[in-house]
Structures are given as structure tokens and as C-alpha cells.
Amino acid sequence: MKRILFTFAALILFTNTYAQENFKTIKGKVLYLDAPVVNADIKVSGSDEIFKSNIDGVYKVEARQGDVITFSYPSLRDMQVVVEDVTRILNITMQPEINELDEVVVKASKRRSQKDLEFEYPANESIINTAWGYLDTKRAPGQVWLMGEEDISPVRLCILDLLQGRFPGVQVNGDCINGGSVTSRRFSSLTQGRSFVFDVDGQLFGDAPIWLPLPAMKRIAIFPGLAMSAQYGSFGAGGVIVINTINGNPQINKLVDMARLRNNIYKDDALSKTDLLKDESTYLADYKRAATTEIAKDTYKLNREKYSNSPYFLIDSYAYFMGIGEEEFASDILEKNLLLVDKNAVYLKALAYYAEANGDAKLAKKLYEQIFILRPNYTQSYRDLAEGYRNVKKYKKAASMYARYNYLVKEGFLESDSLGLGSIIDRDAENLLALEGDQVMESASPQTRLAKYTEFDGTRMLFEWNDSEAEFELQFVNPENHYYVWKHTSIANADRIMDEKLKGYSSEEFLIDGSLAGKWQVNVNYRGNKKLEPTYLKVTSYFNYGLNSQRKEVKVYRLSLKDTNYELFDLVNSARISTN
Numbered sequence: 001m002k003r004i005l006f007t008f009a010a011l012i013l014f015t016n017t018y019a020q021e022n023f024k025t026i027k028g029k030v031l032y033l034d035a036p037v038v039n040a041d042i043k044v045s046g047s048d049e050i051f052k053s054n055i056d057g058v059y060k061v062e063a064r065q066g067d068v069i070t071f072s073y074p075s076l077r078d079m080q081v082v083v084e085d086v087t088r089i090l091n092i093t094m095q096p097e098i099n100e101l102d103e104v105v106v107k108a109s110k111r112r113s114q115k116d117l118e119f120e121y122p123a124n125e126s127i128i129n130t131a132w133g134y135l136d137t138k139r140a141p142g143q144v145w146l147m148g149e150e151d152i153s154p155v156r157l158c159i160l161d162l163l164q165g166r167f168p169g170v171q172v173n174g175d176c177i178n179g180g181s182v183t184s185r186r187f188s189s190l191t192q193g194r195s196f197v198f199d200v201d202g203q204l205f206g207d208a209p210i211w212l213p214l215p216a217m218k219r220i221a222i223f224p225g226l227a228m229s230a231q232y233g234s235f236g237a238g239g240v241i242v243i244n245t246i247n248g249n250p251q252i253n254k255l256v257d258m259a260r261l262r263n264n265i266y267k268d269d270a271l272s273k274t275d276l277l278k279d280e281s282t283y284l285a286d287y288k289r290a291a292t293t294e295i296a297k298d299t300y301k302l303n304r305e306k307y308s309n310s311p312y313f314l315i316d317s318y319a320y321f322m323g324i325g326e327e328e329f330a331s332d333i334l335e336k337n338l339l340l341v342d343k344n345a346v347y348l349k350a351l352a353y354y355a356e357a358n359g360d361a362k363l364a365k366k367l368y369e370q371i372f373i374l375r376p377n378y379t380q381s382y383r384d385l386a387e388g389y390r391n392v393k394k395y396k397k398a399a400s401m402y403a404r405y406n407y408l409v410k411e412g413f414l415e416s417d418s419l420g421l422g423s424i425i426d427r428d429a430e431n432l433l434a435l436e437g438d439q440v441m442e443s444a445s446p447q448t449r450l451a452k453y454t455e456f457d458g459t460r461m462l463f464e465w466n467d468s469e470a471e472f473e474l475q476f477v478n479p480e481n482h483y484y485v486w487k488h489t490s491i492a493n494a495d496r497i498m499d500e501k502l503k504g505y506s507s508e509e510f511l512i513d514g515s516l517a518g519k520w521q522v523n524v525n526y527r528g529n530k531k532l533e534p535t536y537l538k539v540t541s542y543f544n545y546g547l548n549s550q551r552k553e554v555k556v557y558r559l560s561l562k563d564t565n566y567e568l569f570d571l572v573n574s575a576r577i578s579t580n
Helices: 002-019 116-118 159-163 226-236 273-279 282-289 293-304 311-323 327-340 343-358 361-374 379-389 395-410 422-442 446-453 492-502
Strands: 023-032 042-044 051-052 059-062 069-074 078-082 127-129 133-136 145-147 172-174 179-184 197-200 202-203 215-222 240-245 458-465 471-477 483-488 507-513 518-530 535-542 553-558 566-574
Touching: 023 226, 042 059, 051 059, 078 492, 116 127, 116 133, 127 240, 133 327, 133 507, 159 179, 159 215, 159 240, 159 327, 197 226, 202 282, 215 226, 226 240, 226 458, 240 293, 273 379, 273 566, 282 311, 293 311, 311 327, 311 379, 343 361, 343 535, 343 553, 361 379, 379 395, 379 422, 395 422, 422 507, 458 566, 518 553, 535 566
Parallel strands: 197 240
Antiparallel strands: 023 059, 042 051, 042 069, 069 078, 127 133, 145 215, 172 179, 197 202, 215 240, 458 507, 458 535, 471 483, 471 518, 518 566, 535 553
16 A cells, blocks of 8 residues: 555656646736736746836746746735646736735844744734734734733623723723723823724724623733834824634634624625626526527527637536536537546636536546546645545545545645645545545444544535636625625735645635524625636535534536625525434
8 A cells, every 4th residue: 555655656746847847938917006017027936037027018938837936026015926737827916015014023032934923823822913913922022911811801891891990001981882992191192082993803993892702802912002003004003902812813713703703794785696697708698598498509509619719618508508407418518628628627627616516426526536637746636536536425435535645745745734725634534434434444433433523513614716826805794794704815815825826725614603593695706817717616515514414515606707796695504403
């Protein structure tokens, strides 16, 4: 077995090395505020040559898979993009340079990066997570008052009650029913009359968060002076109170009803599904307007020659006819046009998503096998193929894929990943053992396995996207009409996107706490993918997660309308159903 795994690992290294030796042309435009950026510097890693964008912002470089292309321009933030097997066009939209708190410099002490501080956060009570990054309060350049969990008394009513008479010069006005403010008498007359603002897990509020229960708070830091609040600009001129919640730190949890902890009120301003029909591609709109299925088929035949070289025409047409129950016609479309997509993992993944959503588990498994051959060094390939096997009830093969992934990580052939896909793979593998363990291993009863692997009470949502360049924002609106936004953009989450490209994954999971039952709404704001092409988003919702009654729903969404927040779907989060 070890010999087989070693041979497989060697094949991965050979495939990756071979791919990286082949140069290819990467081209596109560099833009800022929809205007071309002239003479932007473009540099490929491993080369000293600097390329320039022309008067139209257009550039062209030669690069290999695995190279990093850096785009630079004075006063604009540098952008770095990893070249992948499918990378051909990169249209770059640059952003203004923003000076953020990146690391804390301490005299006569070693500099520590944000990753170091993030890693230490769970165990080091002196570290606070601010909107500008992690900060070690013991090494801060200004005065900081810090309260840990043992200082946060649950018998108090709210943050105003907690801070009353706690620190010198800090004055609390108002109460926990009507609200209020916190001011400091230590500030100079320049800031007199200004109140503290609140930074709750990176969300900024001018009003005291009396809605936030004290037991949900993990740490509180008070910045009473200008030296510490300067990062917040004029907004924080009266001082800043930073609150880290128990569920708000990514090291502790992903999402356990994050929306519930924030005072964000949803205004029902997302574009409806009906309004979206106006922005669909021409051929999709024609299909849906067709009075009968036969007319829709004739429409496909009329458009086939016009879009004969478009992979997206194939994907969309296949998805449409599968969705209306015309499996034979859809399969014929795919079979006759498969050469358009069979060497491109991005296109194959979109087809696999639709096959899975429409119940064709065998086809989805075959497509994931092809993707695995194309991308054996992508961690996402292991998770996708394992789930492909599980969906066709090949449970031992699914378990072996998870075991192979863990072996290659252990031996250093794949990078360790505890914050991205690694945790998703661990949860999937544990769920497989919990529910199908009798098909995988001979020891341990189902009851024992369930007790070991079922730790989550609620609904699990897994989001996956076919194009690693896709940027979007997901908005989760809870039954109480509060919302939480997760941003997958180069502006808000550049490190995460770089990590995805280097390790080869494109997914994120969200766990909705079962204690808040009712209807959730999920919206999306698509920001593009550096090409004028759609992105396909697969959402798998797991209900009664970890129980024998567990079920899942798979839906796929075609993202093309940009910079507009619109509805994706509603989801009913129910209390657990007990089964024997």
C-alpha cells in the first residue's frame, strides 16, 4: 500500500514539475475605476524582467503554472495572482493603497507577523483582534485596557453596565434598555464630547452594542488615547472599544450564527429572482420563453452553430435540459460537444456540479475523476472525488481518498491546510465514518461512531465554485432579519485567495446554529473572475447533520450579473429531528 501511495505521490511531483516547465501567454487589462492603468509594472516570479501595460492598459507576459504575477502601480495596492493550468486571461482591477496594521514592531524584540499573532490568539489573552489586524496589547505603542473572559461578568446586563465605574476617566451614559454611550474625560478639548466607537469582530458601530449578550464576549480592549485609535481615523477620534466574541474568531469557529451577534439589520434590498431573468444570456432566456419542450430543443439547434465554440453554451444548455427532465437530450448535447471541455478542469467542474444537482451521480463521479487526472496536486480534487465515490455508494473508495489525502499531507507531498479545505475534508471524512462506517470498517458500532463524530447541531452549508479567480460576497440573513457578510474578494481577503491558489481549493463551509430555527435568506454579490465569463457556484445544504436522517440538497447557480446584491435561495433551519 505504501509503495502504491509513494508511486502516486511521485506522479504528482512529476506532473506538477512537467506543467511548470511549459510557458504560456497570459494577457489582459489593468484597470482602476474602469479606466486603463498605463505603465503598470507587471513582473513574473523568478524573472527580473518588468513588463508594462500600454496606453489601453493591455499587457502580455509569458509565465508557467505555479508562477506568481505581481501587478504594481504607485499609490495603488499591489496585486498578486498565481498562474494555474487554465489561466490565459487576467483582467486586473487595482485598488487604492490602504495602510493597515500588518504587524507590531517592538524595540529589542522579534517582529511577529499577523499569522503568528493569529496562531497565538486562542492561548494568549493579551492578543486582541481588531478591524485592522491582530494586536498584542502588551507590546502596543499606546495605552490599552484589556478584559478577559474572567473579567466579563455574566450577571451584568450589557456592555454599558459592564464598563460602569470600571476604568479611570471612562464615563458611561444611558442604560441597557434605551442605549447610551461611553466617553473619556482623559481626552483633550479637541475631542471633547466625542464618544467611544465599537469594533465588534471587525464590524464598526457608533452606538453601544447593547444587543450583544455578555456571555458571547471573549475579550474586550479599550483604546483611550489617540496613539491607539489613530488607525480608525476620525471615526475613532473619541476612543475605541474592541470586542471579540467567542464565535467571531476564525480560529474558534467558522460560523455559528454570526449574524445573530451583529446589529446589522437587513433592508430587503436584494434583487429578486424574477428581476434576474432580465439579465440572463440570450439563449437561456429563449429556452425559458419557449412554450413547449420541443420549441426549446429547436432553439438549441438554431443557436448551436452560432455558439459552437463556447464551453458556456454547452454547460448552460446541458444544465437547462437536465433541469427540465430531458436527460437523454442533455446527455446527447454533452456527448457531442465534450471535446470543448475535456481538458479544462474549470469547465468540467461546472458540468459535474450540474450532474450532481440533477441526480446523475455516475456522471459527476466520472467528471471528478477526469478533473483529478488534470489536477492531482489540488487538494480540492481529493475532496471532490471522495464525495463522488460516496454519492455512488463506493464508500471504501471514498474513505481511501481521504486516507490518501492525509498520507500525502503527512509525507509533505501536499501542503498542510488547517484553516481552508483541510477542516472541510476532516468533517466530511468523519461524517462518512459516522453514517457509513459499517461499509468502511469492521470495528465500532454505529452508535459509538455517531457519538464520536457528531458534534454539530444545525444546518451545514458548503459553498464551492468552479473558477478560483471568482470574487463574490455572500450575505446570510437570519430569521431575526440580521445579516452577516462573508467576503471572498482580493480587497477584503487577499491572503485567503492566495492560499486557495497555492493549495488548490475553492470552497467554504458555514454552520448555522440549530438554536435559531426559522427561514434564512442567502444573497450574493458577484464581483467577477478576471475574465468576461460566468462562474458556477454549487451550494450543498445538509439537514439533520450527522444523524441517520441526514439529507442534503445540491443547487447550482450561474453567476454573471456583477456588482449587484441578489437573492440566491431561502433555507429553513430546523431544530434537530430525533430518530431511533
